[in-house]
Amino acid sequence: MNISQSLYQAAGIPAMQNKLFSSRAEALAAPSASLELIQDETGLVFNRCFDPALAIYDDSYQNDQGYSLQFQEHLDEVSDLCCKYLASKDNLVVDVGCGKGGFVELLRRKGVEAVGYDNAYQGSSPYIRKSFFNIDSHEKGDLLTLRHVLEHISSPWQFLDGIAAANGSQGLLYIEVPDLEWILESRAYFDLFHEHVNYFRADDFSRRFGEGVVFQSRSFGGQYLSVVINLECVRACAENSLPCESDAGLQTAFAKLSKYEDERYASLTDYHEIVIWGAAAKGVVFAAKAPPAIKNKIAYAIDINPRKQGHFMPISGVEVVDPAAGVLKLGPSSLIVIMNPNYEQEIRRSLPHDQPCLVLH
The missing domain is CATH 3.40.50.150 (Vaccinia Virus protein VP39)
Incomplete structure:
Protein backbone atom coordinates (compact mmCIF):
# COMPACT_ATOMS: atom_id res chain seq x y z
CA MET A 1 0.00 0.00 0.00
CA SER A 267 -23.88 28.68 2.96
CA LEU A 268 -23.04 31.34 5.58
CA THR A 269 -22.40 34.13 3.09
CA ASP A 270 -25.79 35.83 3.47
CA TYR A 271 -25.71 36.06 7.28
CA HIS A 272 -24.81 39.41 8.83
CA GLU A 273 -23.58 38.10 12.20
CA ILE A 274 -22.41 34.65 13.27
CA VAL A 275 -22.01 33.54 16.88
CA ILE A 276 -20.28 30.25 17.69
CA TRP A 277 -21.62 28.26 20.63
CA GLY A 278 -18.76 26.08 21.79
CA ALA A 279 -15.22 27.43 22.14
CA ALA A 280 -13.66 23.99 22.48
CA ALA A 281 -11.74 22.26 19.72
CA LYS A 282 -14.56 22.15 17.16
CA GLY A 283 -15.39 25.84 17.47
CA VAL A 284 -11.75 26.90 17.42
CA VAL A 285 -11.05 25.01 14.20
CA PHE A 286 -14.32 26.12 12.58
CA ALA A 287 -13.40 29.78 13.19
CA ALA A 288 -9.73 29.39 12.27
CA LYS A 289 -10.48 27.72 8.94
CA ALA A 290 -13.28 30.10 7.92
CA PRO A 291 -12.57 32.14 4.79
CA PRO A 292 -11.90 35.84 5.57
CA ALA A 293 -15.37 36.94 4.44
CA ILE A 294 -16.97 34.50 6.90
CA LYS A 295 -14.43 35.01 9.66
CA ASN A 296 -15.23 38.73 9.69
CA LYS A 297 -18.87 37.89 10.42
CA ILE A 298 -18.03 35.88 13.59
CA ALA A 299 -18.84 38.33 16.37
CA TYR A 300 -17.89 36.17 19.36
CA ALA A 301 -18.09 32.67 20.79
CA ILE A 302 -20.06 31.41 23.80
CA ASP A 303 -18.82 28.76 26.20
CA ILE A 304 -19.95 27.59 29.63
CA ASN A 305 -16.40 26.87 30.79
CA PRO A 306 -15.46 29.88 32.97
CA ARG A 307 -11.77 29.30 32.28
CA LYS A 308 -12.35 30.03 28.60
CA GLN A 309 -14.47 33.15 29.11
CA GLY A 310 -12.68 36.44 28.54
CA HIS A 311 -10.04 34.73 26.42
CA PHE A 312 -9.51 34.59 22.65
CA MET A 313 -9.39 31.67 20.25
CA PRO A 314 -6.11 30.98 18.41
CA ILE A 315 -5.66 32.10 14.81
CA SER A 316 -9.15 33.62 14.49
CA GLY A 317 -8.86 35.94 17.52
CA VAL A 318 -12.56 35.42 18.35
CA GLU A 319 -13.44 36.39 21.93
CA VAL A 320 -15.14 33.89 24.24
CA VAL A 321 -17.94 35.14 26.50
CA ASP A 322 -20.18 33.51 29.09
CA PRO A 323 -23.68 32.33 28.04
CA ALA A 324 -25.63 35.03 29.90
CA ALA A 325 -23.65 37.88 28.34
CA GLY A 326 -23.58 36.19 24.95
CA VAL A 327 -27.33 35.68 24.78
CA LEU A 328 -27.97 39.31 25.78
CA LYS A 329 -25.81 40.51 22.89
CA LEU A 330 -27.69 38.48 20.27
CA GLY A 331 -29.65 40.26 17.60
CA PRO A 332 -32.84 38.80 16.10
CA SER A 333 -30.95 37.84 12.94
CA SER A 334 -27.75 36.60 14.62
CA LEU A 335 -27.02 33.04 13.56
CA ILE A 336 -25.97 30.70 16.36
CA VAL A 337 -23.68 27.95 15.06
CA ILE A 338 -23.93 25.01 17.49
CA MET A 339 -20.66 23.15 17.14
CA ASN A 340 -21.64 19.85 18.74
CA PRO A 341 -25.06 18.27 18.14
CA ASN A 342 -24.77 16.48 21.49
CA TYR A 343 -25.27 19.82 23.22
CA GLU A 344 -28.08 21.12 21.00
CA GLN A 345 -30.97 20.75 23.46
CA GLU A 346 -28.85 21.99 26.35
CA ILE A 347 -28.01 25.14 24.34
CA ARG A 348 -31.49 25.79 22.92
CA ARG A 349 -32.90 26.02 26.45
CA SER A 350 -30.76 29.15 26.89
CA LEU A 351 -31.92 30.82 23.66
CA PRO A 352 -35.02 32.71 22.53
CA HIS A 353 -37.35 30.20 20.86
CA ASP A 354 -37.09 31.93 17.49
CA GLN A 355 -33.30 32.44 17.49
CA PRO A 356 -31.81 31.26 14.16
CA CYS A 357 -29.53 28.28 14.73
CA LEU A 358 -27.34 26.07 12.60
CA VAL A 359 -26.43 22.71 14.17
CA LEU A 360 -23.34 21.21 12.59
CA HIS A 361 -24.28 17.55 12.13
Whole structure:
Protein backbone atom coordinates (compact mmCIF):
# COMPACT_ATOMS: atom_id res chain seq x y z
CA MET A 1 0.00 0.00 0.00
CA ASN A 2 1.23 3.50 -0.82
CA ILE A 3 1.28 5.19 2.55
CA SER A 4 2.19 8.57 1.05
CA GLN A 5 -1.21 9.04 -0.63
CA SER A 6 -2.76 12.11 0.95
CA LEU A 7 -6.29 11.81 2.30
CA TYR A 8 -6.78 15.34 3.60
CA GLN A 9 -4.68 18.49 3.91
CA ALA A 10 -4.99 21.76 5.80
CA ALA A 11 -2.59 24.60 6.55
CA GLY A 12 -2.64 27.49 8.99
CA ILE A 13 -4.70 25.67 11.62
CA PRO A 14 -4.06 26.14 15.35
CA ALA A 15 -1.12 24.10 16.60
CA MET A 16 -3.14 23.49 19.78
CA GLN A 17 -6.85 24.13 19.61
CA ASN A 18 -7.48 24.07 23.38
CA LYS A 19 -4.98 26.76 24.27
CA LEU A 20 -6.71 30.14 24.56
CA PHE A 21 -5.08 33.54 24.87
CA SER A 22 -5.57 36.58 27.10
CA SER A 23 -5.55 39.12 24.26
CA ARG A 24 -6.72 39.20 20.66
CA ALA A 25 -3.22 40.15 19.49
CA GLU A 26 -1.71 37.07 21.15
CA ALA A 27 -4.45 34.87 19.69
CA LEU A 28 -3.92 36.18 16.16
CA ALA A 29 -0.18 35.46 16.53
CA ALA A 30 -0.71 31.97 17.95
CA PRO A 31 1.43 29.16 16.53
CA SER A 32 -0.11 27.53 13.47
CA ALA A 33 0.47 24.11 12.01
CA SER A 34 -0.30 21.88 9.06
CA LEU A 35 -2.28 18.70 8.64
CA GLU A 36 -1.74 15.96 6.10
CA LEU A 37 -3.58 12.74 6.84
CA ILE A 38 -2.30 9.51 5.33
CA GLN A 39 -2.79 5.81 6.05
CA ASP A 40 0.09 3.59 7.20
CA GLU A 41 0.65 -0.10 6.50
CA THR A 42 -1.45 -1.11 9.52
CA GLY A 43 -4.43 0.89 8.27
CA LEU A 44 -4.07 3.63 10.87
CA VAL A 45 -4.74 7.18 9.66
CA PHE A 46 -2.29 9.73 11.04
CA ASN A 47 -1.01 13.27 10.51
CA ARG A 48 2.29 13.14 8.67
CA CYS A 49 2.87 16.84 9.43
CA PHE A 50 2.55 16.53 13.21
CA ASP A 51 5.21 18.59 14.98
CA PRO A 52 5.66 17.54 18.63
CA ALA A 53 7.56 20.76 19.35
CA LEU A 54 4.28 22.64 18.84
CA ALA A 55 2.26 20.45 21.24
CA ILE A 56 3.11 21.88 24.65
CA TYR A 57 0.68 21.03 27.45
CA ASP A 58 0.82 23.55 30.28
CA ASP A 59 -1.46 25.62 32.53
CA SER A 60 -2.92 27.50 29.55
CA TYR A 61 -4.24 24.28 28.01
CA GLN A 62 -7.95 24.01 28.80
CA ASN A 63 -10.05 21.13 27.50
CA ASP A 64 -12.35 20.47 30.45
CA GLN A 65 -15.84 19.52 29.21
CA GLY A 66 -17.18 18.71 32.65
CA TYR A 67 -19.29 21.87 32.91
CA SER A 68 -21.82 20.36 30.49
CA LEU A 69 -24.56 18.17 31.96
CA GLN A 70 -24.55 16.17 28.74
CA PHE A 71 -20.87 15.40 29.09
CA GLN A 72 -21.27 14.60 32.78
CA GLU A 73 -23.82 11.98 31.77
CA HIS A 74 -21.27 10.51 29.36
CA LEU A 75 -18.63 10.30 32.10
CA ASP A 76 -21.18 8.67 34.38
CA GLU A 77 -21.88 6.01 31.74
CA VAL A 78 -18.15 5.41 31.24
CA SER A 79 -17.55 5.06 34.96
CA ASP A 80 -20.44 2.55 35.20
CA LEU A 81 -18.95 0.57 32.31
CA CYS A 82 -15.56 0.52 34.02
CA CYS A 83 -17.14 -0.69 37.26
CA LYS A 84 -18.56 -3.71 35.40
CA TYR A 85 -15.01 -4.89 34.75
CA LEU A 86 -13.99 -4.78 38.41
CA ALA A 87 -14.27 -7.93 40.49
CA SER A 88 -14.87 -5.72 43.53
CA LYS A 89 -14.64 -2.06 44.51
CA ASP A 90 -11.35 -2.91 46.20
CA ASN A 91 -9.84 -3.36 42.74
CA LEU A 92 -7.69 -0.43 41.68
CA VAL A 93 -8.43 1.76 38.66
CA VAL A 94 -5.48 3.75 37.31
CA ASP A 95 -6.41 6.68 35.06
CA VAL A 96 -3.42 7.21 32.75
CA GLY A 97 -3.19 10.78 31.48
CA CYS A 98 -5.88 11.90 33.91
CA GLY A 99 -5.71 15.62 33.10
CA LYS A 100 -7.45 17.64 35.80
CA GLY A 101 -8.38 14.43 37.64
CA GLY A 102 -12.16 14.73 37.27
CA PHE A 103 -12.67 11.12 36.22
CA VAL A 104 -10.63 9.87 39.19
CA GLU A 105 -12.82 11.92 41.54
CA LEU A 106 -15.98 10.59 39.90
CA LEU A 107 -14.87 6.99 40.41
CA ARG A 108 -13.93 7.66 44.02
CA ARG A 109 -17.35 9.21 44.68
CA LYS A 110 -18.78 5.87 43.53
CA GLY A 111 -16.66 4.06 46.09
CA VAL A 112 -14.03 2.83 43.63
CA GLU A 113 -10.34 2.82 44.51
CA ALA A 114 -8.88 5.07 41.82
CA VAL A 115 -5.68 7.01 41.24
CA GLY A 116 -4.45 9.09 38.32
CA TYR A 117 -1.18 9.80 36.56
CA ASP A 118 -0.48 12.95 34.58
CA ASN A 119 2.84 14.71 34.26
CA ALA A 120 1.06 18.03 33.65
CA TYR A 121 -1.32 17.78 36.63
CA GLN A 122 -1.62 21.09 38.52
CA GLY A 123 -3.82 20.20 41.52
CA SER A 124 -3.17 18.91 45.02
CA SER A 125 -5.19 15.68 45.12
CA PRO A 126 -3.48 12.90 47.07
CA TYR A 127 -4.84 10.47 44.48
CA ILE A 128 -3.06 12.04 41.49
CA ARG A 129 0.61 11.35 40.72
CA LYS A 130 2.32 14.18 38.86
CA SER A 131 4.32 11.78 36.71
CA PHE A 132 4.09 9.39 33.81
CA PHE A 133 2.69 5.91 34.30
CA ASN A 134 5.63 3.59 33.67
CA ILE A 135 7.42 0.51 34.97
CA ASP A 136 8.47 2.43 38.12
CA SER A 137 4.97 3.71 38.96
CA HIS A 138 3.55 3.52 42.47
CA GLU A 139 0.63 1.23 41.60
CA LYS A 140 -0.39 -1.45 39.14
CA GLY A 141 -4.08 -1.33 38.24
CA ASP A 142 -6.70 -4.04 37.88
CA LEU A 143 -8.19 -1.71 35.27
CA LEU A 144 -6.32 1.07 33.48
CA THR A 145 -8.20 3.87 31.74
CA LEU A 146 -6.79 5.85 28.83
CA ARG A 147 -9.30 8.50 27.88
CA HIS A 148 -8.45 10.86 25.00
CA VAL A 149 -4.74 10.27 25.26
CA LEU A 150 -3.92 7.80 22.50
CA GLU A 151 -4.85 10.17 19.67
CA HIS A 152 -2.08 12.50 20.90
CA ILE A 153 0.69 9.85 20.83
CA SER A 154 3.02 9.61 17.83
CA SER A 155 3.55 5.83 18.07
CA PRO A 156 0.29 4.60 19.61
CA TRP A 157 0.81 0.83 19.33
CA GLN A 158 4.27 1.01 20.87
CA PHE A 159 2.83 3.25 23.58
CA LEU A 160 0.24 0.59 24.42
CA ASP A 161 3.01 -2.01 24.52
CA GLY A 162 4.70 0.15 27.16
CA ILE A 163 1.47 0.60 29.13
CA ALA A 164 0.96 -3.16 29.22
CA ALA A 165 4.56 -3.75 30.33
CA ALA A 166 4.26 -1.09 33.05
CA ASN A 167 1.24 -2.97 34.42
CA GLY A 168 2.98 -6.33 34.32
CA SER A 169 0.89 -7.43 31.31
CA GLN A 170 -2.02 -7.97 33.68
CA GLY A 171 -5.51 -6.52 33.95
CA LEU A 172 -7.69 -4.66 31.49
CA LEU A 173 -7.34 -1.36 29.65
CA TYR A 174 -10.26 0.95 28.78
CA ILE A 175 -9.47 3.21 25.81
CA GLU A 176 -11.58 6.12 24.59
CA VAL A 177 -10.71 8.02 21.41
CA PRO A 178 -12.57 10.06 18.77
CA ASP A 179 -14.11 7.82 16.11
CA LEU A 180 -12.85 8.58 12.61
CA GLU A 181 -15.85 6.82 11.08
CA TRP A 182 -18.17 9.25 12.89
CA ILE A 183 -16.06 12.21 11.69
CA LEU A 184 -16.36 11.01 8.10
CA GLU A 185 -20.05 10.09 8.33
CA SER A 186 -20.81 13.50 9.86
CA ARG A 187 -18.35 15.32 7.57
CA ALA A 188 -16.99 16.94 10.73
CA TYR A 189 -13.92 18.57 9.17
CA PHE A 190 -13.63 20.72 12.32
CA ASP A 191 -12.72 17.54 14.24
CA LEU A 192 -9.42 17.19 12.36
CA PHE A 193 -6.71 18.74 14.51
CA HIS A 194 -2.94 19.10 14.43
CA GLU A 195 -2.51 17.87 18.00
CA HIS A 196 -4.45 14.68 17.22
CA VAL A 197 -1.73 12.63 15.59
CA ASN A 198 -3.91 9.55 15.05
CA TYR A 199 -7.47 8.94 13.84
CA PHE A 200 -8.86 5.57 14.92
CA ARG A 201 -11.57 3.28 13.57
CA ALA A 202 -12.97 0.20 15.27
CA ASP A 203 -11.14 -2.05 12.80
CA ASP A 204 -7.79 -0.61 13.85
CA PHE A 205 -8.15 -2.16 17.30
CA SER A 206 -9.60 -5.40 15.94
CA ARG A 207 -6.69 -5.87 13.52
CA ARG A 208 -4.12 -5.08 16.18
CA PHE A 209 -5.51 -6.93 19.18
CA GLY A 210 -7.88 -9.55 17.76
CA GLU A 211 -9.44 -11.56 20.57
CA GLY A 212 -7.69 -9.29 23.05
CA VAL A 213 -10.55 -6.81 22.43
CA VAL A 214 -13.14 -7.83 25.02
CA PHE A 215 -15.52 -4.90 24.45
CA GLN A 216 -16.00 -2.28 21.75
CA SER A 217 -18.74 0.26 21.08
CA ARG A 218 -19.44 3.82 20.12
CA SER A 219 -20.15 6.31 22.89
CA PHE A 220 -21.06 9.99 23.39
CA GLY A 221 -23.64 10.03 20.62
CA GLY A 222 -21.35 7.98 18.35
CA GLN A 223 -18.50 10.49 18.45
CA TYR A 224 -16.13 8.32 20.50
CA LEU A 225 -14.87 4.76 20.36
CA SER A 226 -14.87 2.86 23.66
CA VAL A 227 -12.62 -0.19 23.70
CA VAL A 228 -11.60 -2.62 26.48
CA ILE A 229 -8.45 -4.68 25.90
CA ASN A 230 -7.00 -7.58 27.86
CA LEU A 231 -3.43 -6.50 28.63
CA GLU A 232 -2.24 -10.12 28.75
CA CYS A 233 -2.74 -10.25 24.98
CA VAL A 234 -0.94 -7.06 23.98
CA ARG A 235 2.54 -8.51 23.41
CA ALA A 236 1.28 -11.50 21.38
CA CYS A 237 -1.04 -9.24 19.39
CA ALA A 238 1.85 -6.97 18.44
CA GLU A 239 3.61 -9.97 16.91
CA ASN A 240 0.54 -11.22 15.03
CA SER A 241 -1.26 -8.02 13.98
CA LEU A 242 -2.94 -8.20 10.60
CA PRO A 243 -1.90 -5.97 7.68
CA CYS A 244 -4.43 -3.67 6.06
CA GLU A 245 -5.27 -3.38 2.41
CA SER A 246 -5.66 0.01 0.75
CA ASP A 247 -9.14 1.45 1.30
CA ALA A 248 -10.51 3.31 -1.73
CA GLY A 249 -13.64 4.16 0.25
CA LEU A 250 -11.53 6.12 2.70
CA GLN A 251 -10.27 8.42 -0.06
CA THR A 252 -13.85 8.96 -1.25
CA ALA A 253 -15.09 9.73 2.27
CA PHE A 254 -12.41 12.36 2.79
CA ALA A 255 -13.21 13.90 -0.60
CA LYS A 256 -16.87 14.23 0.44
CA LEU A 257 -15.79 15.80 3.73
CA SER A 258 -13.65 18.39 1.92
CA LYS A 259 -16.50 19.24 -0.44
CA TYR A 260 -18.88 19.69 2.48
CA GLU A 261 -16.37 21.99 4.19
CA ASP A 262 -16.44 24.36 1.21
CA GLU A 263 -20.22 24.17 0.91
CA ARG A 264 -20.80 24.82 4.61
CA TYR A 265 -18.81 28.06 4.64
CA ALA A 266 -20.44 29.17 1.37
CA SER A 267 -23.88 28.68 2.96
CA LEU A 268 -23.04 31.34 5.58
CA THR A 269 -22.40 34.13 3.09
CA ASP A 270 -25.79 35.83 3.47
CA TYR A 271 -25.71 36.06 7.28
CA HIS A 272 -24.81 39.41 8.83
CA GLU A 273 -23.58 38.10 12.20
CA ILE A 274 -22.41 34.65 13.27
CA VAL A 275 -22.01 33.54 16.88
CA ILE A 276 -20.28 30.25 17.69
CA TRP A 277 -21.62 28.26 20.63
CA GLY A 278 -18.76 26.08 21.79
CA ALA A 279 -15.22 27.43 22.14
CA ALA A 280 -13.66 23.99 22.48
CA ALA A 281 -11.74 22.26 19.72
CA LYS A 282 -14.56 22.15 17.16
CA GLY A 283 -15.39 25.84 17.47
CA VAL A 284 -11.75 26.90 17.42
CA VAL A 285 -11.05 25.01 14.20
CA PHE A 286 -14.32 26.12 12.58
CA ALA A 287 -13.40 29.78 13.19
CA ALA A 288 -9.73 29.39 12.27
CA LYS A 289 -10.48 27.72 8.94
CA ALA A 290 -13.28 30.10 7.92
CA PRO A 291 -12.57 32.14 4.79
CA PRO A 292 -11.90 35.84 5.57
CA ALA A 293 -15.37 36.94 4.44
CA ILE A 294 -16.97 34.50 6.90
CA LYS A 295 -14.43 35.01 9.66
CA ASN A 296 -15.23 38.73 9.69
CA LYS A 297 -18.87 37.89 10.42
CA ILE A 298 -18.03 35.88 13.59
CA ALA A 299 -18.84 38.33 16.37
CA TYR A 300 -17.89 36.17 19.36
CA ALA A 301 -18.09 32.67 20.79
CA ILE A 302 -20.06 31.41 23.80
CA ASP A 303 -18.82 28.76 26.20
CA ILE A 304 -19.95 27.59 29.63
CA ASN A 305 -16.40 26.87 30.79
CA PRO A 306 -15.46 29.88 32.97
CA ARG A 307 -11.77 29.30 32.28
CA LYS A 308 -12.35 30.03 28.60
CA GLN A 309 -14.47 33.15 29.11
CA GLY A 310 -12.68 36.44 28.54
CA HIS A 311 -10.04 34.73 26.42
CA PHE A 312 -9.51 34.59 22.65
CA MET A 313 -9.39 31.67 20.25
CA PRO A 314 -6.11 30.98 18.41
CA ILE A 315 -5.66 32.10 14.81
CA SER A 316 -9.15 33.62 14.49
CA GLY A 317 -8.86 35.94 17.52
CA VAL A 318 -12.56 35.42 18.35
CA GLU A 319 -13.44 36.39 21.93
CA VAL A 320 -15.14 33.89 24.24
CA VAL A 321 -17.94 35.14 26.50
CA ASP A 322 -20.18 33.51 29.09
CA PRO A 323 -23.68 32.33 28.04
CA ALA A 324 -25.63 35.03 29.90
CA ALA A 325 -23.65 37.88 28.34
CA GLY A 326 -23.58 36.19 24.95
CA VAL A 327 -27.33 35.68 24.78
CA LEU A 328 -27.97 39.31 25.78
CA LYS A 329 -25.81 40.51 22.89
CA LEU A 330 -27.69 38.48 20.27
CA GLY A 331 -29.65 40.26 17.60
CA PRO A 332 -32.84 38.80 16.10
CA SER A 333 -30.95 37.84 12.94
CA SER A 334 -27.75 36.60 14.62
CA LEU A 335 -27.02 33.04 13.56
CA ILE A 336 -25.97 30.70 16.36
CA VAL A 337 -23.68 27.95 15.06
CA ILE A 338 -23.93 25.01 17.49
CA MET A 339 -20.66 23.15 17.14
CA ASN A 340 -21.64 19.85 18.74
CA PRO A 341 -25.06 18.27 18.14
CA ASN A 342 -24.77 16.48 21.49
CA TYR A 343 -25.27 19.82 23.22
CA GLU A 344 -28.08 21.12 21.00
CA GLN A 345 -30.97 20.75 23.46
CA GLU A 346 -28.85 21.99 26.35
CA ILE A 347 -28.01 25.14 24.34
CA ARG A 348 -31.49 25.79 22.92
CA ARG A 349 -32.90 26.02 26.45
CA SER A 350 -30.76 29.15 26.89
CA LEU A 351 -31.92 30.82 23.66
CA PRO A 352 -35.02 32.71 22.53
CA HIS A 353 -37.35 30.20 20.86
CA ASP A 354 -37.09 31.93 17.49
CA GLN A 355 -33.30 32.44 17.49
CA PRO A 356 -31.81 31.26 14.16
CA CYS A 357 -29.53 28.28 14.73
CA LEU A 358 -27.34 26.07 12.60
CA VAL A 359 -26.43 22.71 14.17
CA LEU A 360 -23.34 21.21 12.59
CA HIS A 361 -24.28 17.55 12.13
